[in-house]
Amino acid sequence: MLLYIHVPFCRSRCRYCAFHSVALGKGVQAEHSAAVHSYCRTVLCEMQAWAAHWGKLEVESIFFGGGTPSLLPVQAIGRLVEEAHKLFAVRPEAEISMEANPESLTSKAQACACRAAGINRLSLGVQSMDDAFLRILGRAHRAQDVVQAVSYARQAGISNINLDLMWALPQQSVAHWLHTLRQVLCLQPEHISAYALTLEEGTALAQEVDTGQFTQPDEAAQSAMFLEGAALLAEAGFEHYEISNFARAGFACRHNQGYWQGQDYLGLGPAATSTMAGRRWTNPSNQASWEKAVQAHSLDAAPELLSPLNRVLEMIMLRLRTSRGLPLADYTALTGLDFMASHAKLVTALREHDLICLHKGHLCLTQQGMLLSNSIISSIFEITEQKLRAQGWEEAL
Amino acid sequence: MPKQEHIRNFCIIAHIDHGKSTLADRIMEVTKIVGDRERREQYLDKMELERERGITIKAQTVRIPYTAQDGKQYILNLIDTPGHVDFNYEVSRSLAACEGALLVVDATQGVEAQTLANVYLALDHNHEIIPVLNKIDLPSSDVERVKAEIEESIGLDCAQALPVSAKTGEGVPAVIEAIIERLPAPEGDPAAPLKALIFDSWYDAYQGVVVLFRVMEGTIKRNAQIRLMNTGKEYEVLRLGVFSPEGKDVQQLAAGEVGFLCGSIKELGDAQVGDTITLAENPATEAVPGFKEVQPMVFCGLYPTDSDEYENLKVALEKLQLNDAAFSYEAETSQALGFGFRCGFLGLLHMEIIQERLEREFEVELIATAPSVIYKVDVTDGSTIEVDNPSKLPDGSRIATLYEPYVKMDIHVPNEYVGNVMKLCEEKRGLQKNLHYLAVNRVIVTYELPFAEIVYDFFDRLKSMTKGYASMDYEPIDYRASDLVRLDILLNGEPVDALAVIVHKDRAYPYGRALALKLKRTIPRQMFEVAIQAAIGNKVIARETVSAFRKNVLAKCYGGDITRKRKLLEKQKEGKKRMKRMGNVELPQEAFLAALRVGDE
Numbered sequence: 002m003l004l005y006i007h008v009p010f011c012r013s014r015c016r017y018c019a020f021h022s023v024a025l026g027k028g029v030q031a032e033h034s035a036a037v038h039s040y041c042r043t044v045l046c047e048m049q050a051w052a053a054h055w056g057k058l059e060v061e062s063i064f065f066g067g068g069t070p071s072l073l074p075v076q077a078i079g080r081l082v083e084e085a086h087k088l089f090a091v092r093p094e095a096e097i098s099m100e101a102n103p104e105s106l107t108s109k110a111q112a113c114a115c116r117a118a119g120i121n122r123l124s125l126g127v128q129s130m131d132d133a134f135l136r137i138l139g140r141a142h143r144a145q146d147v148v149q150a151v152s153y154a155r156q157a158g159i160s161n162i163n164l165d166l167m168w169a170l171p172q173q174s175v176a177h178w179l180h181t182l183r184q185v186l187c188l189q190p191e192h193i194s195a196y197a198l199t200l201e202e203g204t205a206l207a208q209e210v211d212t213g214q215f216t217q218p219d220e221a222a223q224s225a226m227f228l229e230g231a232a233l234l235a236e237a238g239f240e241h242y243e244i245s246n247f248a249r250a251g252f253a254c255r256h257n258q259g260y261w262q263g264q265d266y267l268g269l270g271p272a273a274t275s276t277m278a279g280r281r282w283t284n285p286s287n288q289a290s291w292e293k294a295v296q297a298h299s300l301d302a303a304p305e306l307l308s309p310l311n312r313v314l315e316m317i318m319l320r321l322r323t324s325r326g327l328p329l330a331d332y333t334a335l336t337g338l339d340f341m342a343s344h345a346k347l348v349t350a351l352r353e354h355d356l357i358c359l360h361k362g363h364l365c366l367t368q369q370g371m372l373l374s375n376s377i378i379s380s381i382f383e384i385t386e387q388k389l390r391a392q393g394w395e396e397a398l
Numbered sequence: 399m400p401k402q403e404h405i406r407n408f409c410i411i412a413h414i415d416h417g418k419s420t421l422a423d424r425i426m427e428v429t430k431i432v433g434d435r436e437r438r439e440q441y442l443d444k445m446e447l448e449r450e451r452g453i454t455i456k457a458q459t460v461r462i463p464y465t466a467q468d469g470k471q472y473i474l475n476l477i478d479t480p481g482h483v484d485f486n487y488e489v490s491r492s493l494a495a496c497e498g499a500l501l502v503v504d505a506t507q508g509v510e511a512q513t514l515a516n517v518y519l520a521l522d523h524n525h526e527i528i529p530v531l532n533k534i535d536l537p538s539s540d541v542e543r544v545k546a547e548i549e550e551s552i553g554l555d556c557a558q559a560l561p562v563s564a565k566t567g568e569g570v571p572a573v574i575e576a577i578i579e580r581l582p583a584p585e586g587d588p589a590a591p592l593k594a595l596i597f598d599s600w601y602d603a604y605q606g607v608v609v610l611f612r613v614m615e616g617t618i619k620r621n622a623q624i625r626l627m628n629t630g631k632e633y634e635v636l637r638l639g640v641f642s643p644e645g646k647d648v649q650q651l652a653a654g655e656v657g658f659l660c661g662s663i664k665e666l667g668d669a670q671v672g673d674t675i676t677l678a679e680n681p682a683t684e685a686v687p688g689f690k691e692v693q694p695m696v697f698c699g700l701y702p703t704d705s706d707e708y709e710n711l712k713v714a715l716e717k718l719q720l721n722d723a724a725f726s727y728e729a730e731t732s733q734a735l736g737f738g739f740r741c742g743f744l745g746l747l748h749m750e751i752i753q754e755r756l757e758r759e760f761e762v763e764l765i766a767t768a769p770s771v772i773y774k775v776d777v778t779d780g781s782t783i784e785v786d787n788p789s790k791l792p793d794g795s796r797i798a799t800l801y802e803p804y805v806k807m808d809i810h811v812p813n814e815y816v817g818n819v820m821k822l823c824e825e826k827r828g829l830q831k832n833l834h835y836l837a838v839n840r841v842i843v844t845y846e847l848p849f850a851e852i853v854y855d856f857f858d859r860l861k862s863m864t865k866g867y868a869s870m871d872y873e874p875i876d877y878r879a880s881d882l883v884r885l886d887i888l889l890n891g892e893p894v895d896a897l898a899v900i901v902h903k904d905r906a907y908p909y910g911r912a913l914a915l916k917l918k919r920t921i922p923r924q925m926f927e928v929a930i931q932a933a934i935g936n937k938v939i940a941r942e943t944v945s946a947f948r949k950n951v952l953a954k955c956y957g958g959d960i961t962r963k964r965k966l967l968e969k970q971k972e973g974k975k976r977m978k979r980m981g982n983v984e985l986p987q988e989a990f991l992a993a994l995r996v997g998d999e
Contacts, residue, residue, distance in 0.1 A: 005957055196953040220948040227949070245953055257956060266957050274958035281961060305961060315964055322955055350982045354926055375950040376925035379970035386971070 002277075003259040004063045004085060006044060007270030008070040009288065010037060012105065016139030017167075019201035021272045021286040022068045031072050036288060040270070041077045045084055047269045047295045052088035055277070060089040061264075062096040062256035065120075071101035075111065079118030086119075096161075096255040098122040104142035106150040112157035122254075123154050124163040124194075130184040131177065134170050137215065139205065144184075151188045161252055163192035168226045170198050171206070171215030178226045179233060186237050191252035195230060196245045197223065227372055243323045244371045261319040263312075279312075280304035309335070310394060313385060318378050326365030336389060340364065343388045347380055400473045402654040403583045407496035407612065409477040411489075411520055413510035413869060416502050417532040420564035421573075422460075422476060428570050429462045429474070431642060459598070459610055459656060461640040466578050474577060475656040477597065477612075479516075484745030486873070487692050490519050491597040491672050494688055495612035495656065498526035498581030500573065501554070505531040505539035505561070508547045509836065510869035511810040517552050526581050529559035530573060535566050543837075551836045586653030591682040592616035592624075594675040599666060601720035605637065607663035611675055612656045614686055619650040623678040624661065627685040631668055632678050633661035666723040692724045694742025695803075695874065696749055696853055697786040699730060699767035699896060700756070701738030703976060703987065707762055708737050714760035715739060718752060725752055730787070734896040734980050735765060735990075740787055743769075746853060765978065767896045768993035771850045774801040774877055789895035791884045794935055801877040802900075803849040806831070808871050813841050815864040822859055826851035827902060849874065850900065854994055885910050887917065888931040888938075889983045899993045909996065911940040916992040918942040925950070926982045 010031065011022040023036060031037045052058075063085055065078060078099065085091055099120045106112060106125070115123070129135050130144045147164075154162055164185050168178045185193065198217070200207040209215050218226070231241050239247035243261065246254065259266065268275045272286035282304040285291045294300045307315070313335050320327040332340045341348060348364075351357040356370035356377060366374055412418040426432040462474040479492040493499065499520045503513060520527055529548055531541050545556040560576060562569030598610040618624070620638045625631070637660040639647045651657045663669050671692075674685035702711045715727045726742040743749040749769060756762050773785045776798040785791050791800075807828070811819050813835075820830065823845045832844035852872065860868050883906050887897035897917075901909050910932030917930050921944050928944040955963050977984040 003957070197949075197951070199953050224948040244951060260955075260957050260960070268957060272958070274960075276957065276960070283958065311964065314968070315960060318964055318967060319955065319960070350926065356925070372949050372951055373925045373947055375952060375967060375970060376947060379967045379974065380925070382967055382971045383974055 002058045002060050002089075003256055003264055003266035004060050004089070005256075005266055005268040005273055006063065006065050006070075006081060007268060007273040007284075008065055008067040008073055009040070009271045009286075010034075010072050011067070011069045012072065012102070012141055014139070016137070016205040017198060017201065017207075019204050020068070023288065025072065032074050037073065037077075039292065040288060041073070041080070043292045043295050044081060044269050047300070048081070048084055048088060050295065050298060051267055051269075055267075057088065057090050058267075060085065060091045060095060062098070062259060063091070064097075064256040065099040067100055069102050069105060069126075070099050071105040071115075075114040075118055078115065078120065082119035096122055098124055098163075098254070098256055100124045100126065100165075101150070102126050102140075102142060103146040103150040106153055109153045109156045112153040112159065116157045116159055121159070122161040122163065123159050124165060124192075125150055125154075127164045127185065128167045129170065130181045134173065134177075134181075137171055137206070138167070148188065151190070161192070162190045163194060163254065164188065164190045166193060166195045167198050168195055168230065169218055169223045171210060171217055173218055173226075175218075175222055175225045175229060178230060182230055182233050186234075192246070192248045192254060193234060193239060194246050195234075197227070224372055228368055231368055241324060241368070244374060258323070261323050263316055263319060275301070276307070279307045281307060310386065310389060313389070314382055317381055317385065321364070321366055321374060321378055321381075322371075324365060326360065326363035329362050329364060336385070337392065338385070338388055344381060344384050347384060351377060400471075400655070402585065402588075402652075404470060405473045405475065405584055405654045406498070406577050406581050407475045407477065407584055407654070407656060408498045408500060408577055408581055409479050409492055409496050410500045410502055411479060411493075411513070411516040412502035412532075413504070413507075413512040416504040416507065416510075416513070417564045418502050419478075421500070421502055421530070421532065421562070421570070422478060424564050424567050424570045425474075425476065425574060426460065426462065426643065428567065428574060429464045431460070431462050459641060461642045461656065463642070464574065464578075467575060468578075472578055473655075474574070475612075477656065484743075484748040486515075486519075487690065488598070488671055489516060490523075490688065491595065493520050493523045493525065494686070495595055495597040496525070497584055498528065498577070500530050500577070501527050501548075502530045502532050502564075503544055503548060505533050505541050505544050506536050508544050508840065509551050509810070511808050511842075511871040512869055514551065514808070514810070514842075515871040517554070527554060528573070528576050528580055529554060529556050531559055531561045532564050534561045535563040535568065547837045547840065551842075584654030586613070586615045588617050588652040590615040590653070591680050592618055592675065592677045593682045593684075593686055594618060595686040596626075596669055596671055596673045596675065598671060599669045599723075601666055602660075605660040607666055607669050608658055608660055609663070609669045609675070610656070610658050613651050613653050615653050615682065616677070617650055617652040618657075618659070618675070618677075620648075624659075624675050625678045625681055626669060627674040627676055627682070628670060628689060629668055629673070633663055635659050636661050666720055670723060692744065694724065694726050694744060695849070696743045696745055696769045696771060697740055698743075698749060698769040699732060699735065699738055699787070700727075700741050700753070701732065701735040701765045701767075701896075703763035703765055705736045710760070711739070711756070711762045711764070714756050714762050715741070717760070718755060722752070724748070732767075732789075732896045734894045734985065735767075735978055738765075742786070746857065765987045765990055767990050768899060769853045770900070771803050771853055773803075773882070773900060775799075776801075788884055788900045789898040791898075791900060794883065799879050800882045802880045802882060804846050804875050804878050805849045805852065805872040806875050807845045807847050807852070809843045809845070809860070809868055810836065810870070811841055811843060811864055811868040812839055815867060816841050816843060818863040819843050819860065819868060822856075822863055823847060826856060827905075846875065847872075848878075848880065848902075855996075883934050885913070885939075886933045887913065888929075888933055889980050889985075890926075890929050891931075892981050893933075894980055894985075896990055897993065906934055907939055910934075912996045913993060914940040914942040916996050917989055918944055920986060920989045920992050921983070922986065923947050924982075924984055928983050 009022050011024050014024050097119050127147050132143050234247045241247050242253045265277045271288050271291040274283040282301040329340045410418045459477045464472045464474055466472050477492050477496050479489045533539050541561050545559050548554050549556050560573050593615040594611040594613045596609055596611050599607055602608050620635055622635045639645050640657045672689040676682045702708050724744050727739045730740040731737055770788055775783050778796050778798050809819050826847055828845035828847040830845055834842045836842050881903040882900050883903050885899050885901050886893045914930045914932045925947055927946045930942045931938045932940040952963055974984055977986055
């Protein structure tokens with residue numbers, strides 16, 4: 002099982018972000034925030050309640066995501082890790098990740114404390130190494146803060162660092178993007194996540210693009226950013242192991258790979274999603290509602306039950322995001338269909354256009370294929386669903 | 399039983415929207431056969447679609463008992479007529495069933511093409527015609543001008559024309575009196591062998607085919623054994639009655655009367671409009687003249703959007719045909735669209751009505767291909783074939799001569815638009831035959847046009863080029879040899895049968911270019927590039943490309959995103975469901991109508 006702990010606090014809201022988070026404001030210290038205290042208490046209760054319900058499940062990874070987990074007092078992180086060890090069978094080599102913002106990792110001591118609390122993987126929200134873009138995004142840090150934060154983490158002995166980056170930023174050129182990548186490579190991270198900026202409705206940035214103050218690069222430029230960026234990282238020794246993720250050998254994020262392989266995951270905290278034994282539920286995003294639900298043990302009262310068809314579709318969708326691809330034997334085991342035979346025409350066309358390849362019983366997307374993954378996956382959805390219907394899966398649909 | 403001299407059989411002829419149905423409603427109110435409570439706007443237009451479009455598709459009829467000012471009891475049979483050029487034959491049969499007609503002309507508009515066409519039909523039947531000028535309640539009405547126009551164009555004496563407002567009811571009682579005073583009573587010997595003219599029929603789920611008829615000679619009685627002279631089939635009259643306006647059973651109907659019968663007639667095709675009913679025992683020697691089989695003129699392919707809906711579409715077509723013998727269909731298969739039907743219609747309006755009814759009443763989602771006319775082909779092997787589907791046209795090398803149907807088209811238009819009308823007709827390969835001033839400001843332009851050219855965007859263009867002032871009427875005249883070619887559309891090198899069109903050779907190049915461009919704008923970008931080619935035989939005459947998506951990818955998909963992203967991709971898939979797949983190309987439904995809309999830009 003994967004254990005995800007959502008920390009819903011941020012110093013301020015970024016201009017592109019549509020995630021649920023509570024902005025603490027500039028002057029407020031997390032230690033002195035009643036909301037933070039209440040949150041810490043409730044997350045512990047939630048963890049205990051699930052442990053009581055599910056027993057001592059084996060945990061392969063713990064991930065503190067947000068929000069900005071680095072805003073929490075380190076002791077609180079430590080307490081949660083400790084509790085997890087107590088309640089679950091956390092494997093000794095478990096990956097324990099924490100997301101942090103560069104401006105909130107401000108000393109070697111703080112980094113050491115994180116390390117001592119059990120964090121062995123740090124994920125820094127860098128986004129860009131150009132202050133102009135950081136301003137457009139409404140980030141609180143500057144490029145120099147990134148350099149500092151990485152240095153503190155290294156000094157603390159954290160040997161698995163991810164840097165989160167964004168591309169397709171307003172006004173960004175291919176050259177800009179490649180420049181950010183080169184600068185980031187100088188910091189010698191083990192892992193890089195590179196996400197295309199998705200404009201979310203209702204965010205300040207989306208509005209500015211809508212009103213024409215900013216423009217996102219066109220499709221041709223975005224496609225070049227993706228392909229040339231991936232090539233640059235490959236040259237630097239990174240494996241492109243998922244659409245938006247790159248890692249040096251042995252440093253692929255185990256937690257996220259768990260999602261893509263369809264493992265069960267338990268999400269704690271407001272707005273966190275869990276999928277356990279074919280049931281999926283999402284916690285209330287409002288902190289008070291979430292706390293009430295934790296007390297009432299009603300978090301999973303109305304779960305989404307994953308139908309056999311949806312399991313198949315999710316396997317296709319998630320596996321194809323990864324470079325290993327979709328194991329055709331697993332597809333057959335779930336559906337009773339021979340993938341290659343049932344999708345013969347589509348497969349031929351996709352291969353002709355060099356969008357997919359076959360490798361050791363896996364169907365994988367090429368770099369070009371990844372760029373068009375939505376079209377490809379929805380085409381496979383269409384055919385798979387049609388074939389399953391023909392096999393009498395009607396009720397399950 | 400009414401005496402013949404106390405019967406008046408009449409119909410109302412008018413252009414669309416000139417107020418025919420409203421006048422019929424008022425007549426029924428004034429004569430009190432429809433109470434206020436059961437009054438519905440336009441009682442006679444039964445179908446929802448008819449009310450919505452303001453036109454009558456199926457003729458209805460009603461028997462109105464009326465005590466006139468002379469104190470005598472009369473029977474008025476109002477025979478409603480369909481109001482569109484597609485249903486000309488039905489109109490002619492309705493006219494044949496009566497002795498006179500009210501000619502309703504909108505006093506704010508004047509004489510329209512349709513008015514003239516129907517008046518000539520009525521005059522052909524030696525009808526007495528009473529001009530009625532409607533809409534006098536509107537300030538823009540000009541009774542004197544329109545009277546002059548009628549006199550000038552039709553040569554009809556308008557001294558006794560009746561001004562009315564069907565909307566307010568003003569002048570309607572005078573119309574009814576005029577029907578009695580001015581229209582002749584029917585003739586015909588009630589003792590002669592039976593001759594009754596069928597002027598309408600429809601299918602009723604409980605009674606089978608219901609036949610509306612006018613007894614011309616003789617007498618028909620309940621339980622009589624009748625024979626339909628065209629088919630020779632015999633039936634027993636199980637029900638005999640009149641609509642007044644609800645059905646009322648009677649024992650017999652004699653020469654001059656109008657009524658309905660049911661007799662376990664299973665198919666509409668067995669009781670065709672225009673056929674003559676006689677008695678099996680003492681048959682008439684000759685049928686009422688003027689019968690003809692109605693032939694579909696316009697054809698198109700109808701396919702279910704979702705191939706699972708094929709059976710539903712088939713059932714719907716069967717049901718529709720029960721009620722509309724003029725509509726034909728047969729199964730066909732298209733590479734692009736799968737299993738569907740080639741359907742024949744009287745004309746474009748008829749086609750639109752059927753398509754709408756399928757979608758509305760039967761809830762079948764349809765893809766319709768561009769309409770086609772029937773071409774005649776002399777093949778080099780000496781045979782002659784008819785082609786109603788462009789993709790079935792033989793290869794150019796096998797065609798000795800290709801013939802296409804022509805129509806004679808009359809267009810009525812204010813003179814300031816004559817130039818536009820002529821320009822349109824020339825563009826449509828028309829030959830001008832006549833140009834005639836109806837009044838100082840109104841012109842009748844007569845052209846001979848290839849029917850295929852009208853089937854496309856002619857009506858809409860005519861409307862927009864004349865700001866809606868033009869009206870038109872056409873009739874088929876003959877087939878003429880034409881230099882036509884089949885234009886194929888290829889997507890990524892594969893011809894798409896459902897997109898083939900037949901065009902004149904001189905127009906093929908610009909048309910092919912326009913069609914390819916139209917398709918480019920209709921086909922959304924997809925994951926593969928789409929090459930669109932227009933070709934005549936092996937020769938590509940136009941090419942356009944829909945470039946492929948460069949990027950269609952979700953940046954992230956972690957634990958909290960999975961359901962939402964799965965739904966998103968399923969939605970993309972749903973979008974495709976409404977598309978038709980041709981090889982790797984996904985074609986939206988609109989693509990199949992692109993040929994119709996080439997002239998839009």
